[in-house]
Amino acid sequence: MNNESDPEMNPGDDAPAGTPGTGEDVCPVCHGSGKVEAEGAPQTCANCGGTGVIVEGIGGG
Numbered sequence: 461m462n463n464e465s466d467p468e469m470n471p472g473d474d475a476p477a478g479t480p481g482t483g484e485d486v487c488p489v490c491h492g493s494g495k496v497e498a499e500g501a502p503q504t505c506a507n508c509g510g511t512g513v514i515v516e517g518i519g520g521g
């Protein structure tokens with residue numbers, strides 16, 4: 461296991477961007493805004509790292 465987080469990946473990503481068999485999808489946490497509201501203040505969405513999109517496996521996963 462590698463404990464260092466890959467800068468190309470966010471917690472919500474299944475794989476690094478560009479991986480064959482994967483595609484970008486709207487982040488289900490922030491719904492594409494890249495931000496979430498926590499305690500009344502907007503915060504960068506941790507799931508997508510503020511990008512608003514995640515990388516998910518597509519096809520017969």
Ligand SMILES: [Zn+2]
Nearest residue numbers: 487490505508
């Ligand atoms: Zn998000």
